[in-house]
Amino acid sequence: MFNALILTQNDDGLASAQVTQISDADLPAGDVTVAVEYTTVNYKDGLCLSPKGGGLVRNYPHVGGIDFAGTVEASDDPRYKPGDKVVLTGWRVGEVHWGGYAQKARVRADWLVPLPAGLSTRDAMAVGTAGFTAMLAVMALENHGLKQGDGPVLVTGAAGGVGSVAVAILAALGHQVAAVTGRPETSDYLTSLGATQIVPRDDLNETVKRPLETETWAGCVDAVGGAMLARVLGQMKYGASVAAVGLAGGAGLPATVVPFLLRGVNLLGIDSVMQPYAGRQAAWARIAQDLPMEKLASMITPATLSDLPALGADILKGQVKGRVVVDVNA
Numbered sequence: 001m002f003n004a005l006i007l008t009q010n011d012d013g014l015a016s017a018q019v020t021q022i023s024d025a026d027l028p029a030g031d032v033t034v035a036v037e038y039t040t041v042n043y044k045d046g047l048c049l050s051p052k053g054g055g056l057v058r059n060y061p062h063v064g065g066i067d068f069a070g071t072v073e074a075s076d077d078p079r080y081k082p083g084d085k086v087v088l089t090g091w092r093v094g095e096v097h098w099g100g101y102a103q104k105a106r107v108r109a110d111w112l113v114p115l116p117a118g119l120s121t122r123d124a125m126a127v128g129t130a131g132f133t134a135m136l137a138v139m140a141l142e143n144h145g146l147k148q149g150d151g152p153v154l155v156t157g158a159a160g161g162v163g164s165v166a167v168a169i170l171a172a173l174g175h176q177v178a179a180v181t182g183r184p185e186t187s188d189y190l191t192s193l194g195a196t197q198i199v200p201r202d203d204l205n206e207t208v209k210r211p212l213e214t215e216t217w218a219g220c221v222d223a224v225g226g227a228m229l230a231r232v233l234g235q236m237k238y239g240a241s242v243a244a245v246g247l248a249g250g251a252g253l254p255a256t257v258v259p260f261l262l263r264g265v266n267l268l269g270i271d272s273v274m275q276p277y278a279g280r281q282a283a284w285a286r287i288a289q290d291l292p293m294e295k296l297a298s299m300i301t302p303a304t305l306s307d308l309p310a311l312g313a314d315i316l317k318g319q320v321k322g323r324v325v326v327d328v329n330a
Contacts, residue, residue, distance in 0.1 A: 001021045001022065001023055002021065002022065002023075002102065002103035002104050003019055003020070003021060003102065003103050003305060003328070004019070004020060004021075004022050004063050004101065004102030004103065004104075004305075005017050005018070005019055005020075005063065005064065005065075005101040005102065005305045005306075005308055005309075006018060006019075006020045006022070006061050006062070006063060007048070007049070007053070007057065007060060007061060007062040007063070007064060008060055008061050009060040009061075013052075014051040014052065015050075015051055015052070015053055015057070015060060015062075016051070016309075017049055017064075017308065017309045019305050019306050022102070024104065024106075027098065027104060027105070027106040028097065028098050028106055029106070030106035030107045030108055031075065031076045031077040031107070031108055031109040032072055032074070032075045032076070032077060032080050032086075032106065032107060032108070032109050032112060033072070033073045033074040033075070033104060033105070033106045034068070034070045034071065034072055034073060034086060034088075034104065034105050034106070034107070034112075035070050035071045035072075035073045035103065035104055036068045036069075036070040036100050036102060036103055036104060036105050036328050037068075037069060037070040037071065037121040037122070037327070037328065037329065038068070038069050038070070038121050038122050038124070038125035038325055038326060038327060038328065039065045039067055039068045039069075039099075039100035039101060039125060039326045039328060040067050040125045040126075040128040040129075040130075040323060040324055040325055040326060041303070041308065041311045041312065041315055041320065041324040041326065042066055042067065042128065042129050042130060042161065042315070043246075043248070043315055043316070044056065044066050044094070044095065044129075045064055045065065045066055045094065045308075045312055045315070046311075046312040046313065046314075046315040046316040047316070048062070048064040048066075048094060048095060048312075049064055049308065049309055049312030049313070050312065050313070050316065056095040056096075057095065058095075058096055062098065063094075063098040063099055063100075063101050063102050063105075064094045064095075064099050064101045064308075065093075065094045065099035065100030065101035065102070065105075066089065066090065066093055066094035066095065066099055066100070066129055067087075067088065067089045067094070067099075067100055067125060067128040067129050068087075068088055068099065068100025068105055068125070068328075069085070069086065069087040069088070069115065069121035069122075069124040069125050070085075070086065070105075070121055071083060071084070071085055071086075071121075072084040072085075072086055073104065075109070076109075077109035079109055080109055080112065080114075084114065085114070085115035085121060086112045086113065086114060086115055087112070087113050087114075087115050087121070087124045087284070088100070088105075088107060088111055088112050088113070089128065089129045089132050089272060089280075090111075090129065090272055090273040090274065090275065091107075091108075091110075091111040091273065091274070092273065093105075093107060093111060100328070101305060101308060101326075101328070102305075102328065103328050103329060110277070113277070113280050113281060113284055115284075116284050116285055116287070116288040117288065118288045119284075119287070119288050122325060122327075123293060123296060125323075125325050125326070126296045126299060126300050126323050126325050127165065127287055127291065127296070127323075128161070128323065129161075129272055130160070130161030130162045130164075130165060130323065131161070131162075131165035131287060131291065131323070132272055132280075132283055132284070132287070133162050133245050133270060133272040134162045134163075134165040134166035134169060134221065134245070135165070135169060135283045135284075135286050135287050135290075135291070136243075136245075136270050136272055136275065136279070136283050137162075137166060137221045137243035137245050137268075137270045138166065138169050138170060138173070138221070138243075138286075139282070139283065139286065140241070140243045140268045140270060141153075141219045141221070141241050141243055141268070144241040144266055144268065145239065145241070146175075146218060146219040146240075146241065148173065148174040148175060149174075150175075150218035150219070150237075150240075151176065151216075151217070151218035151237060152175075152176040152177070152178045152196075152197060152216070152217060152218060153170050153175045153176065153177055153178070153217065153218055153219040153220065153221070154178045154180065154199070154216075154217045154219070154220040154221075154222075154232060155167050155170070155177060155178070155179050155180065155195075155220070155221045155223075156180040156204070156220070156221070156222045156223055156224040156228055156229075156232070157180065157181075157222075157223035157224045157246060157248055158179035158180055158181050158186075158190055158195065159179075159181045159183055159186040159189065159190060159321050159322070160223060160248070160318075160320070160321075161320075161322065161323050162221070162223045162245050162246060163179070163221070163223050164190075164193060164299050164321075164322045164323065165291065165299070165323075166221040166223075167179050167190060167193045167194055167195050168193045168194055168291060168292060168295040168296075168299075169290055169291050170194070170221075171193065171194020171195065171196075172194065172290055172291065172292050172295075173290060175218075175219075176196050176197070177194055177195045177196055177197070178195065178196070178197040178198075178199050178217070179193075179195035179197070179198055179199065180199045180200075180201055180203075180204060180224075180228075181198065181199075181200070181201060182200070182201035182202070182318075183321075184200070186321060189298070189321065189322070192295075192298055193295055193298070193299075194295070201228075204228050204231050204232060205227065205228060205231075206227075206231065207227050207230070207231070207254060208227070208230050208231055208234060208254065208255060208256070210234065211234055211256045211258035211259065212234050212258060212259060212262065212263065213234045213235045214235065215235070215236070215237040215238060215263070216235045216236075216237070217232065217235055217236050217237060217240060218237050218240055219240055219241055219242070219243075220232055220236065220240075220241075220242040220243065221242075221243050221245060222242050222243065222244050222245065222246070223245050223246035223248060224246060224247070224248050224249040225244065225246060225247035225248065225249050225250055225251065225253070226247065226249030226250030226251070226252060226253070226254075227249060227250070227254055228249050229242065229244065229249070229253060229255070230253055230254050230255035233255055233259040233260075233265055233267070234255075234258070234259050236259060236263065236265045237263075238263045238264060239263070239264045239265070239266075240263075240265060240266070241265070241266035241267070241268050242265070242266070242267050242268065243268045243270050244267060244268065244269055244270060245270045245272075248318070296323070298322070299321075299322030299323045300322065300323055300324075300325050301320070301321070301322065301323070301324045301325070302324075302325055302326075302327065303324050303325065303326045303327075304326065304327060304328075304330045305326065305328055305330075307326070308326065311324055
């Protein structure tokens with residue numbers, strides 16, 4: 001028997017979570033059984049933990065957790081053997097499929113990635129989907145021409161999980177980083193990650209007044225979307241790119257096509273959920289190489305399985321800073 005945070009649906013149709021003991025026989029079908037060591041909390045996890053499942057959970061009982069890292073316990077796939085360290089992000093695990101909010105998980109081998117040398121399982125969950133997405137965004141900006149010395153790179157939602165890691169990576173690569181936040185108390189934190197400029201959220205929250213403003217940003221990792229993304233598009237330098245990774249500010253885009261037509265601005269969509277295996281390997285290799293591990297330490301809030309319901313509610317309210325690392329065995 002082992003512990004899992006089980007989501008069950010009440011008679012009123014609302015779900016609640018409780019740490020419960022289950023057995024291997026309760027786990028879903030899959031090729032590989034993993035002894036989970038660490039997991040984390042993302043915005044999607046908060047949705048799944050909410051009373052209505054955020055529209056993501058299809059069936060109850062359910063085990064959430066869209067990320068986990070641990071050690072292979074059993075495998076029917078020749079790519080993995082007992083003792084291998086692995087990491088999983090995405091593939092709708094924790095939403096449609098049971099995820100990492102348990103001491104064991106059983107999944108398809110195709111969804112796993114070998115843990116890169118130099119990273120511990122705890123490091124991997126300090127990175128998690130948020131950091132993995134941030135690295136995919138940085139790689140996309142590089143593939144579209146961003147290089148050191150081009151000018152300041154903007155990161156919106158900078159104090160969140162994706163934003164925090166993006167700031168640290170970009171700074172480590174030698175870029176000037178401008179961090180957007182609506183929480184003034186996070187300024188010192190963002191500066192410690194490498195931000196050279198703090199941009200108050202209200203400076204960019206106004207709706208677009210002119211389709212083109214002064215050319216300011218050489219690149220942008222945008223975790224907000226909505227009106228802020230529309231405003232930022234008009235401030236990008238000629239030929240610069242925005243990597244769109246989130247929609248905390250809304251799914252709508254009240255923008256014009258003018259920045260695309262007159263400045264050659266690129267809007268790059270970043271998907272981490274269904275990212276093919278080769279892209280996952282490349283991103284995790286870059287994380288091991290380019291993300292300063294000492295910066296990770298300042299981002300981490302430790303937690304246990306029993307802390308997850310409250311943390312899920314907090315992240316939906318924008319009250320979680322940096323990265324939460326959950327020790328499922330604590």
